[in-house]
Amino acid sequence: MITTSSKLFYGLGTLSFVGALVWVIAHDGSSLGSVALIFLAISLLFLGGIASYVRDGHVLSTDTAAHASAPAAQSASGNSWWPLASALSLGMVVVGLISSPGIFKIGIALSIAMFGEWMITNWSDRASANAAYNEKVRGWVVHPLEIPVGGALIMTVIVLSFSRIMLSVASESGPIIFAVVGTAVLGGGSLVSVRRGVSKRLVGGACAVALVALTGVGLAMAFSGERQELSDASEYDHYAVHPCGEEAEEYDESASRAVSAKSSIAATVILKDGELYAEMDGFPDPLTSISLQRSYNLTILFRNESVGEHRMILNYGNVVEDLGGGVMRDSKLQACTALIGEGGEQAITVRIPKPSSASPQSPYNIVVSGIEDSSIEVSVP
Secondary structure, three states, X not given: OOOHHHHHHHHHHHHHHHHHHHHHHHOOOOOHHHHHHHHXXXXXXXXXXXXXXXXXXXXXXXXXXXXXXXXHHOOOOOOOOHHHHHHHHHHHHHHHHHOOHHHHHHXXXXXXXXXXXXXXXXXXXXXXXXXXXXHHHHHHHHHHHHHHHHHHHHHHHHHXXXXXXXXXXXXXXXXXXXXXXXXXXXXHHHHHHHOOOOOHXXXXXXXXXXXXXXXXXXXXXXXXXXXXHHHHHHHOOHXXXXXXXXXXXXXXXXXXXXXXXXXXXXXXXXXXXXXXXXXXXXXXXXXXXXXXXXXXXXEEEEEEEOOOOEOEEEEEEEEEEEEEOOEEEEEEEEEEOOOXXXXXXXXXXXXXXXXXXXXXXXXXXXXXXXXXXXXXXXXXX
């Protein structure tokens, strides 16, 4: 039986075959486009055969036994937002393909979720003629997944919004904002617990308005940027600064003054009564020159047994940095401890990439801030 839809498929399939022949003639026997058109024609003819076999879902008037199960006798699906959500998710996938892998992955996840919700909703709408029962059936299937996932997403939105707000406002305002929001949440919860007959829709609407307001403020703060001191800190090039001078730096505050007994020490540098020397395993006498391994993580311990605060500085050559635009900078390679008071000790871990012979103009040595004419020669083979 040739039905209305099968005529369409047969006609398109025949047209695809004709197009394949025209392609071959017009492109001097090229088979690339003709193969695609032939496969399209086969697919369309196959669909036409299926439409003919099922007679477009029509049931003969004489076949009374099939009337109840005919597609036309089934109740139609209700109105739903899932098709629109599915289309938006697919749009996010397309945008992600062009702009960002993260957006693409989110779009894929949302597409799977939206299409799944759409299919389950259509299935539940046909479960029975009772709309309330159909909604209950849908809840049995998807609520065990919807509720925890939805709750996690809402908590993520709340946390991210609060984080954007806290990073934008002044640090002194943070505790005040938390106190106000906490008081509002506590007051609202207390009011709902006292008046148990309050409408669920009213509570849900109030929560929704609060969530939308919080999200809007968070987005606005995100677009306005972080507060000034955080912006300055993010732009500050910490690696371009080598705070190994005699003056106290920020990282000297609350620095550790002891080293674990389990630390694997390559050498111990001691400052005692203004004299600087080193100790290493296998050498019973104090050393004024030491040998260290190259391209290996080395831990050097500094112990201050002299009056005042001092820091140990290891100099191990220099490096030429390319700053772009043809600008080069010669930077000294240093590793140093924090300022250590009398009786304290601290260790540094360093990897020396080149032998000491590679930098004759900048000898490898260990010095201590505030102590002149006293150093330990470092040899790296």
